[in-house]
Amino acid sequence: MAIRIEHLNYIYGAGTAFEKHALRDINLDLPDGQFIGMIGHTGSGKSTLIQHLNGLLKGTSGAVYYNDKNIYEEGFEMKRLRSRVGLVFQYPEHQLFEADVFTDVCFGPKNLGLSKEETESRAYEALRLVGLKEKYYKVSPFELSGGQKRRVAIAGILAMNPEVLVLDEPTAGLDPKGRDDILDQVAKLHEEKKITVILVSHSMEDVARYVERIIVMNKGQVMFDDAPRKVFQHYKELEAIGLAAPQVTYLMHGLQERGWKVPADATTVEEAAGAIIEYLQKS
Amino acid sequence: MLRDITLGQYYPANSVLHKLDPRVKLAGTMVFIVSLFAFRSAEAYIGATLFLAAVIRISKVPLKFMLKGLKSIIFLMMLTVVFNLFLTRGTVVFRLGFLAVTEEGIETAVFMAIRLVYLIIGSSVMTLTTTPNDLTDGLEKAMRPLGKVRVPVHEIAMMMSIALRFIPILLEETDKIMKAQMARGADFESGGLIQKAKNMIPLLVPLFISAFRRANDLAMAMEARGYHGGEGRTKMKPLVYRGRDKIAYLLLLLYLVLMFLVNRIGFFAGLI
Numbered sequence: 024m025a026i027r028i029e030h031l032n033y034i035y036g037a038g039t040a041f042e043k044h045a046l047r048d049i050n051l052d053l054p055d056g057q058f059i060g061m062i063g064h065t066g067s068g069k070s071t072l073i074q075h076l077n078g079l080l081k082g083t084s085g086a087v088y089y090n091d092k093n094i095y096e097e098g099f100e101m102k103r104l105r106s107r108v109g110l111v112f113q114y115p116e117h118q119l120f121e122a123d124v125f126t127d128v129c130f131g132p133k134n135l136g137l138s139k140e141e142t143e144s145r146a147y148e149a150l151r152l153v154g155l156k157e158k159y160y161k162v163s164p165f166e167l168s169g170g171q172k173r174r175v176a177i178a179g180i181l182a183m184n185p186e187v188l189v190l191d192e193p194t195a196g197l198d199p200k201g202r203d204d205i206l207d208q209v210a211k212l213h214e215e216k217k218i219t220v221i222l223v224s225h226s227m228e229d230v231a232r233y234v235e236r237i238i239v240m241n242k243g244q245v246m247f248d249d250a251p252r253k254v255f256q257h258y259k260e261l262e263a264i265g266l267a268a269p270q271v272t273y274l275m276h277g278l279q280e281r282g283w284k285v286p287a288d289a290t291t292v293e294e295a296a297g298a299i300i301e302y303l304q305k306s
Numbered sequence: 307m308l309r310d311i312t313l314g315q316y317y318p319a320n321s322v323l324h325k326l327d328p329r330v331k332l333a334g335t336m337v338f339i340v341s342l343f344a345f346r347s348a349e350a351y352i353g354a355t356l357f358l359a360a361v362i363r364i365s366k367v368p369l370k371f372m373l374k375g376l377k378s379i380i381f382l383m384m385l386t387v388v389f390n391l392f393l394t395r396g397t398v399v400f401r402l403g404f405l406a407v408t409e410e411g412i413e414t415a416v417f418m419a420i421r422l423v424y425l426i427i428g429s430s431v432m433t434l435t436t437t438p439n440d441l442t443d444g445l446e447k448a449m450r451p452l453g454k455v456r457v458p459v460h461e462i463a464m465m466m467s468i469a470l471r472f473i474p475i476l477l478e479e480t481d482k483i484m485k486a487q488m489a490r491g492a493d494f495e496s497g498g499l500i501q502k503a504k505n506m507i508p509l510l511v512p513l514f515i516s517a518f519r520r521a522n523d524l525a526m527a528m529e530a531r532g533y534h535g536g537e538g539r540t541k542m543k544p545l546v547y548r549g550r551d552k553i554a555y556l557l558l559l560l561y562l563v564l565m566f567l568v569n570r571i572g573f574f575a576g577l578i
Contacts, residue, residue, distance in 0.1 A: 077489060079485050079488060102491055105488065105491055109489065112482065114482075117479075117483045117486040117512055118486040118487060118512065119512065120508045120512050130491075130508065134490060134491030135491055179490055180489065
C-alpha cells in the first residue's frame with residue numbers, strides 16, 4: 024500500500040510559446056504511514072508534483088503507481104484514487120461552496136455514493152478530527168476565520184477517509200498561533216488515524232518539528248530526500264536555492280564554530296536546548 | 307484543459323509588427339477588412355493574399371497560431387458556404403433535388419469563405435502581436451474625439467482593460483477550483499444536461515465569490531492610489547507616433563491605392 028513515482032516528467036503548455044518543464048525525472052517512494060514534508064521555493068514544482076499523486080495532472084512521461092497499479096492505465100478508477108489520496112489545496116475558498124459547514128463537508132463522501140447516514144457520520148468524525156467546535160457546524164463557511172476555513176477544507180477531504188493526506192501550504196496566511204494549531208492538529212491526526220501525511224510548505228521551520236522525512240524540490244527536481252537532520256546539514260545548499268534550515272541549525276553550527284562540543288543536527292528548539300544544557304553541565 | 311482556451315492570445319516575439327503603435331495596427335486591420343469587402347475580383351484577392359502573407363512573415367508568429375482562431379468559425383463558415391452555394395440564382399451547374407447549384411453561387415461561396423478566413427487571420431495578426439493593454443490604450447486614444455459627444459471613452463477603455471486582465475485570472479481560478487472539487491470526487495463531465503448544470507454549482511459559487519472579492523479589492527486599491535476617472539489622467543507611456551509608424555501608415559495607404567487600381571483595371575495593369 025503505497026505510492027511510487029517513476030521517471031515522471033511534466034511539461035506545462037507543451038507546444039506553445041509558454042512551454043515550461045515543471046517536473047524532471049522524478050523518482051519517489053511514498054510508503055504508508057509516513058509523515059513527509061515537501062519543501063521547495065515558489066515554482067520549484069512541488070504543487071505540480073502533488074497533483075500527480077491523485078491523477079489531477081497526467082505526467083508527460085513516466086508513471087505513478089498506487090498500490091503497484093499504474094494509475095495511467097486504461098480502466099483505472101480515477102475517482103476511487105481521489106478518495107484514497109486526499110489533496111487539500113492551498114486556498115480553502117476554492118472548495119467551500121455550501122450554505123453551511125456541515126453540508127460542505129458532506130460533499131466529498133456524498134460524491135462517493137455513500138448512504139446519508141454514512142455520509143453524515145463521516146462528516147461528524149472529520150469535523151471532530153480537525154478540532155472545529157460544534158457551534159460552527161451550521162454556520163456559513165464564508166463567515167469563518169482563515170484558520171477555521173482551513174479546518175473545514177481539511178475536514179472536507181478527511182470525510183472521504185483517505186489513506187494519504189496531502190496538504191498544500193496549510194499554514195499560508197495564518198498567524199503564528201493559527202499555524203501551530205493547524206500543524207498540531209495534523210500531527211495528531213497522523214497519530215490517530217495512522218495515515219500517510221504529506222505536508223507541502225516553503226518553510227523549514229514549519230515542517231521540521233513534525234515530519235520524519237523531508238523531500239526538497241528545486242527547479243522541478245528532487246534535490247534532497249532524507250531525514251530532517253540529514254537534510255539540514257546541507258543548509259548552505261538550501262540557502263543557495265532560497266530556502267533555509269531552521270534557526271536552531273544556525274545556532275548550533277555557530278556554537279560549534281566557537282568550539283562548543285554540541286551536536287549540530289538538532290532540528291527543534293527543545294532538542295537544541297537539551298543538547299546545550301547537557302554540554303554546559305558537562306563542562 | 308482550460309489552459310488551452312486563448313482569448314487575449316498575445317504571442318511574444320521581437321518583430322517590427324509587435325513594436326508598431328497599436329493605433330497603426332487597428333487602422334491596418336480596418337483597412338485590410340475594408341479591402342476584403344470593397345474589392346471583389348480574383349486579382350484583388352491575390353493582392354490581399356500577398357499582403358497578408360507579407361504581414362504574417364514580418365510578425366514572426368508561427369502560422370500555426372494564426373490558424374488556431376479559424377477553429378471557432380468553422381461552423382459559421384460551413385453555413386455561409388452552404389447557403390451561398392444553394393441559394394444564389396443564376397446559371398445552373400447541377401441540381402440536387404429542389405436545390406440548384408449555380409455558377410454565381412459557387413463564386414460567392416468561394417469568395418465568402420476566403421473573406422471570412424482572411425478576416426479572422428487578419429484580426430488574429432493584430433491580437434497576436436499586440437498585448438491587450440496596448441490594444442485598449444490604442445482604442446482609447448483613437449476614440450478620444452468621441453469624448454466630445456459625451457461618450458465615456460476612458461471608462462469604456464478602463465473597463466475593457468480590466469475585463470481583459472481578469473480573463474486569465476478567472477480562467478486560472480476556475481482551473482484551481484475545478485481541481486479542488488475534483489479532489490473531493492466532483493464530476494464535471496458525465497451526466498445529462500440538468501445533472502451537468504447542477505454539477506457546476508460547486509464550481510460557480512466559489513468562482514463568483516472570488517470574482518466579487520477581487521472586484522472589491524481592485525476598486526479599493528484603485529481608490530487608494532487616487533483613481534478618480536479619466537479627467538486629467540496622464541500616462542506613464544503615452545502613445546507617440548514614431549518613424550516606423552508613419553512608414554506603416556504610408557504602406558497601408560499604398561496598399562489601399564494599389565488594391566483600388568488592381569480591382570479597377572486588372573492585376574498586371576495595376577502594378578504598372
